[in-house]
Amino acid sequence: MSAISYLEAIREGMTEEMRRDEKVFVMGEDVGVYGGAFKVTKGMIGEFGPQRIMDTPISESAIIGVGIGAAIQGFRPICEMQFADFVTSGFNQIVNNAATFYWRQGVKTPMVIRNPSGGNIHGGPFHSSNPEPWFFRTPGLKVVAPATAYDAKGLMKSAVRDDNVVLYFENKYLYRRIKEELPPEDYIVPIGEAKLARDGNEAVIITYGAPVHDSIQVCGEMSKEEGVEVAVLDLRSLMPFDKGKILTIVKSTNRVLIAHEHQLTGGIGGELAAFINENAFEYLDAPVMRVAAKDIPVPFSPPLEEYFLPTRDKIKAKLIELLSY
């Protein structure tokens, strides 16, 4: 058994589910012979053929809408957005059609929408964004965002098996940068469960996606440098988010830093902070603090993007501020 990358884990998750259930299929731009812009579906057409690894016209709204229709017919489409940024072109189908069909008509529309997202690749404003907050606030959608290969595979499997619409945010920066040995047997990561990525008692960083790794590293440094142990809670699922685990760790650490790669204002961190404030107010020794991207579109040129992103340095600085409050 050898280690596989985050990207390969996504592919394995899809492949195994497609073997298990013939109703599962993939559709998107260039997913077939080409294997997708990031090669996530590479080789899959060889095993499953063009009917189940289906290239589509450049029509994000139709990709989602057709996916809904196929789901009504009992299929389980995995719709790929070439970049998460383009999900805005299918926005209406997601938030009004897909999100509501079951609630308003009792019609199930199981589907996964894959969104390669995130920055740090010099993609500029339209190839680097993290659009999950728009969906996080939309009733009827589930939202997941794995940070490790293990979770990428396990959450993909859960998403495919889920009878609802699951927005799957995969972080492009992590694709080939992290590797892990995965269990040989079938496993899933349940949607809605956070994971304690690092234990600690002086504070907790609640985060997901790429900043999970930065946070763990920062906490390691803080442990060495200052002797403080800070926990890292990897949400993994954003909607529903794991209220139980959040409150437990908050109540035992009493100091909370929320870190996310998308912009600060109106981000998911706001909701988490409000939730923690409402439900664990008496336990807080300091205000819930947040570190996030700046409130501008993702800039292109390296010095700007570095300035924009919630880098390790910024996480560390904010953590020190929190600990010294």
Place this chain on the structure above:
Amino acid sequence: MSAISYLEAIREGMTEEMRRDEKVFVMGEDVGVYGGAFKVTKGMIGEFGPQRIMDTPISESAIIGVGIGAAIQGFRPICEMQFADFVTSGFNQIVNNAATFYWRQGVKTPMVIRNPSGGNIHGGPFHSSNPEPWFFRTPGLKVVAPATAYDAKGLMKSAVRDDNVVLYFENKYLYRRIKEELPPEDYIVPIGEAKLARDGNEAVIITYGAPVHDSIQVCGEMSKEEGVEVAVLDLRSLMPFDKGKILTIVKSTNRVLIAHEHQLTGGIGGELAAFINENAFEYLDAPVMRVAAKDIPVPFSPPLEEYFLPTRDKIKAKLIELLSY
């Protein structure tokens, strides 16, 4: 001088700006001879003609996109969405094109996008929504949401004069239900300034739109019944929101209830709560509490919609909970 309705105030705002500046024009579905689905633009075509009160095909994305192009040419379009719900069909143009043009290319795109929004009219999930949180979190957009005729007019004028993209959320329920005498002279309400709609010292309800009126009424009742004076801060502008006024009133009341008509989770209240928590932690005698719509689409049948909305009863109950914390 006689009182005019909220709806008439919007029309007056547009009309006066169109008289003042020939670059201002209105475009949207059925805004011309028909005067708009809600008759907000009624009669305006008589004064300004079909070139400046322009009917469009049913193409929300083009309405916004064409508006951007006209703005590049020095015009100041006011684009009407027939219902705010349909803004999702123009979502991509707003969040990626309109919101970023100036920042990324130095090209100004002054425009107003009017969104008749809100529930309590038995319109069902797609004629009753409050989509402002999606835009609130999108860098590059200004967002306003007046609750009174005075502010409706004054904010319309500011929005038209602003060199940026302003999303103007007008509450349909208020259209003909509230009236006010307005000053005869030209006035504006600056974007970014909240207004103390009611003074008080025991707590503050921070809100905007229709719940402003419910909040004021609830506070009146509480004053009579319990002798407590609770302030109501009407945000009026959501982006930028008035950080100064918020912190001032929070620091003098020490208890905060946020009320908004859209769904709780991922709503604007989350950001406000997080912001208050971050910046006035030591002043809080209770957690920042929120009252909002339920986390489902807006239901159609009256008993369901009543259950869904943050009604006066619910605001009052939450306020009592806050005061007795």
Place this chain on the structure above:
Amino acid sequence: MAVKKAGKERIKFIIEDREYFDLNDKKKIDLYYYMQVCRKAEEQIIRLYRQGKIVGGVFTGRGLEAITIGSAYALEERDGLFPIHRDMGAHFVKGQTLKTFFAQYLGRANTSSRGRDGNLHLGMPEKHIYGTISHLGAMIPVAVGYAMGAKMRGEDSVALSFIGDGGSNIGDFHEGLNFAAVHKLGFILVIENNQYAYSTPTQEQYAADYLADRAIGYGMHGEVVYGNNVMAVYEAVGKAVVRARKGEGPSLIEARSMRVRGHSEHDDAFYVPKELLQEWVKRDPIENYEKYLLRKKIITKVKIEKMIREIEAEIREATEYAEQSPFPEPEDCMRDLFA
């Protein structure tokens, strides 16, 4: 080289006296029956609306019955129907009951949407009727996907949807039709060209001679029919269904008619020229079809009267049923956000 298009007047606004596809007398009477059911049911809705009993606004398909009924009559039970806001006629053909119809308009609990979705967003999944969302055009890609699902399962069922002259100008129309054409799916889109989109006349919605010509740009079959001749509509859609089942791909059928009432019941349609309205009131699809059936001796006056009495009785009964049906429990709307 510049593109060419076919000449201008492509249809006659009369019920031509000829054979129509596979229509026999029984089917012709069926079509008449459904048109009367739809007309009478919608008249009842208007009555209830005036009595303040309807939740929400009221849109009807008056004058468009030939389109919605002629189209849906070409479907089998297993085919998917994706009706929009003027397509109650199609519902009834496909198996929507008068009881669920009235219950829905009164906001009651006993419909597939349990009072959650707007009155005309009625569905009936067990009959493969999928309730629309309000956003025009949004159901087109979904119906295309339904057709794709059928193909993937190796079945020959088709999907049918509708769109207006106004709604045809939204992006999803384009993306959906193009997708269907590329994959040669069994999808049929009927354009209800009723000359107005709310207050906006067609020349402010599009500049083409015929919306059906958009089919050329997608590489699919396109066709124009007289929308007030139920047999012609049935024929065009029926043939489209045959092609679809054979795997010959999608069809775009433009049915020309006129909206003879306001956009919805609160709209007096002051913006519609009186002469235009009069002309089309005279072309009423039911009255003229009735004349045709009588003239051809397919039906008798007596039979018609009996039929109408039965329909009216059924409508009364369904209305009572609906009025006695419970409103949903408030908390019920919190259930089933997720499956």
Place this chain on the structure above:
Amino acid sequence: MAVKKAGKERIKFIIEDREYFDLNDKKKIDLYYYMQVCRKAEEQIIRLYRQGKIVGGVFTGRGLEAITIGSAYALEERDGLFPIHRDMGAHFVKGQTLKTFFAQYLGRANTSSRGRDGNLHLGMPEKHIYGTISHLGAMIPVAVGYAMGAKMRGEDSVALSFIGDGGSNIGDFHEGLNFAAVHKLGFILVIENNQYAYSTPTQEQYAADYLADRAIGYGMHGEVVYGNNVMAVYEAVGKAVVRARKGEGPSLIEARSMRVRGHSEHDDAFYVPKELLQEWVKRDPIENYEKYLLRKKIITKVKIEKMIREIEAEIREATEYAEQSPFPEPEDCMRDLFA
């Protein structure tokens, strides 16, 4: 009645020996010059990319120079240009400088986007060049609005934009063109049909014979040209500009060509059949045009060599300028979110 369409083969893939609109020898040499500038500049970009100096990916318009340059050459300064990802040729004609071009690709501060927007999202507002966003089709309605603004001001300036065979299938294509046709706006859309959209061949993007046929469904002028003949492209767009200025409405021009490199520089285009590629490499728009100019004695070998030397010198100079240009200050990106 079913709709009709015109026959199949509508263009010849050769540079025909005939008059082209108002092209005289000077203009013909101009066209050649810009094509060489574009070709050489993009070759330099590829060199810099291989040296790891470029920020972001690299997309080129190689083989499409006749389309982008022939089109933009029909514009005046006041006309709006809305180029997309393969249209550097159009930029140069419209006044984009080699210096700003290279500075942009190196992520430097001294361009209209100050390092904020992606390399090919270059603009130059003072020359009425508006940098695209990535979302395909999104600039179409914007360009239509630019044309509408011109009309509202009583001016006759026009707007030109491009779209690919793939991008033509996105909703904004439909909404934008329909809007332009209804309002008879001075908008010209050139479809760069280069047979592939990333890895996807045209038959998986659309099923129509010609994308230009979509013009019929909008009621506008549609036309197909050989995209590797710069004069034919210029002629079609030039005439469209004349019509646009006269208020005769928009045009949709499909230029047929081939993408002779990968989608971007990281793509070796393994999915493109070798023969197809060879066929089109032989049809290189610059080489064949050069032969035409030499054969017609419009230019000489000597003049060409001198021209190329000058271009290459200018490119070297611009590259140096760009490499010496500063990166933006980090905090600069926080400015000007609002005007």
